[in-house]
Amino acid sequence: MNLRWYHFLLWAAFAATLMLMPELVSKGTLRTMIFACYLAIFAVSWDLLSGRTGYISFGHPFLIGIGAYTTAILSKRFDVPLELSIPIAVVVTMIGGLIVLLPALRIKGSYFALVTLAYMELIYQLTQVVRPDLTGGTRGISGIETLTRGAVNGYYLAATLLIILTIFSWALMRTRIGTALWAIGMNEESVRGSGLSTTKLKCFAFLASAFVAGLGGAFYVHYLGSIAPRALFDINFLFTILVAVLIGGAGTIIGPVMGAFFLVFLLEWLRPWLPGAERYFIYGLIALVIYMYEPKGIIRIFSNLLGKLRGANK
């Protein structure tokens, strides 16, 4: 895994910074950070799959939604305790990940992206018409049991989950499997030619991504306390995840996290001055400028700055 002492130091600093936040910022800001944490988890899970293997999935809300709906239905409709409903939701999401994998065995590129988009649309329709007594139909489910109450507790939970999942994803990507997944993204035929089973590797990537998405989705719904198909199986939700990854820096772990925090905070900071839809225009404009300035994302801007500082000190 090629671990260095400074890796531990940086991760410890990252975790400590997040954990110190409740002492430093207001409850309103913590609420914003909770959403940023969950968006970061979804962005990391998308990047685990698409940022590495190059299989651009537009169906990621499908996986998040499976996790969220499974635990919501189990806990609300069948009184299953959350200790059980959340793990079940993760397992069901991983099965969902295998369903998304199926087209990846035959197609790739834009065709794969469109097929996965169809998954999202399909489940959007299904949740409304199949057993609306369970899914709540188009209105969804309200009054879902929440894991915590209050901004501070909600934040600690979301931040802890983010820390665990990012370290997990980072460690995973530093293994030989992670390297092989990178290689698939660069040249799948070469990987196959070297004797590795790309099917198994892709299967692993889809499962790992679904695991993170399912866990994030399950905790997310038990933070929100409500769920509706329009909130999850929505193209805007998908774009928010994609923009967070792209603006932060695809193919990295911290990049999507930075992108998620940047996007969520940008929108919230604009709210008092531009309460209406105008803030989305500014948000889009800033995202576009950053992406055009540095297509490899905010993380690259930071690393360039760091490089310049080092150069200046020499």
Add this chain to the structure above:
Amino acid sequence: MKYIKQSLFESVVTKSVTASFAVSTALFASAAMADIKVGFIGSLSSDTGLSTLRGAEIAIEELNAAGGVMDGQKITLVKADTGEDVTEGIKAYEYLAESEEVDFIISGSIDDVSLGWLPRMQEFRIPTLDTWTSYIGIIDMVVEDREAMAPYFMNIASDEALATLYINFGKDVLKDKMGFNSVVILAEDTAFGEAITGLVTEALAPVAGIEVADIITYDINTVDFAPIFSKAQDSGADFIYQVSSVNSQVMSSQYVKLQVPMAMTGVNVSALGLEYWEDTGGAGGGISTLSPVPSVGFELDPVSQAFVDTYQEKYDSRPVVPHFNGFNAYHGLKQAMAAAEAAGGFEAEAWSQEMLKQDLVLEKDGKLWLRYGFWGYDEVEEVTNRTYPHNARFDLTAPYDDAQPSMVVIQWMEDGKPGVVYPPEYATADFSLPSWVPAK
């Protein structure tokens, strides 16, 4: 050149800092004067959302001009846009509660958005008045958990009450007067579409004696309704029941342009505003829709008329006349402040008890015309035989001497004028078929 750039830079920085200081000072000054903070949650880009917002703004201006409330405290308004998005609605509620720390929230949210932020309302326990959501499931939550839902009030008749009276229209007018025996429902695939379709299908046949021949669900982004109208005609039904809250003008204008030879009524949200005629390019004649009161074409009592006059003086953009929820916001906000005055603040339980006592009766020509009050916990509505705690008071039985009807049916005539066609006590016009539709 360097000097010029530097000067320009310095000038910009100086001006920015000065401007920021001025803005901050102004904001600080206004915050210091503000004693009561009201939050608006809803869409800032829809006519319905703006109706609630503007109704609240006028009520606040009037209350402040009259010396404020609760020992002369002034009220300020903070806006949080939901964009009609569920997650944005939750963020907006959190923003109002924890960043702005508002005392009271007035909502112009649609059904699933309200359902999204309801757990937050239960957590923060901020008194909240919904002026647009009519979902009966929320009133059921008040019935089931009185304590948790104490801060919540809905001052529009719930959809069950709307549908119940609409069924009477089905029986009295569509069945008995027009002779219609079957209907095909064209419903959009939204929460609203599903709810209204469910209520109508459950009651039309058993109560009004009208069979549902088919239900056609369409996507809200549909732009070509010709195949859908063809399918509706193929169903063999006598008339179309439209359930449309999003882009309703597209469907109705195509109905008129295609001269579909079937009558069409139902719920058409775009027809609830005076802009409807312009939005359809004049192709909106003959369309009728259920509407909460007051609607377009609805005669107003002097108090409500004065509100509309003030509204039109103050705003020159659409909606030129507030939708029903604008009236709800105007009267409801004043009632919420009066309740706070009586309760000595906004503590949820005490405020809720006082809010239940609010009762504004508006008369026209000596007759009860509109009533802004709420159903109590133990009051059973006679027609539906159930309770509606915290829901707007409505009357389902003529002559509507306890409160206004839960809804009226309005129709846009082919000359571009809207009128109320049902119930007769509030009617200003007769229900008629479009000129191209043959009588049965």
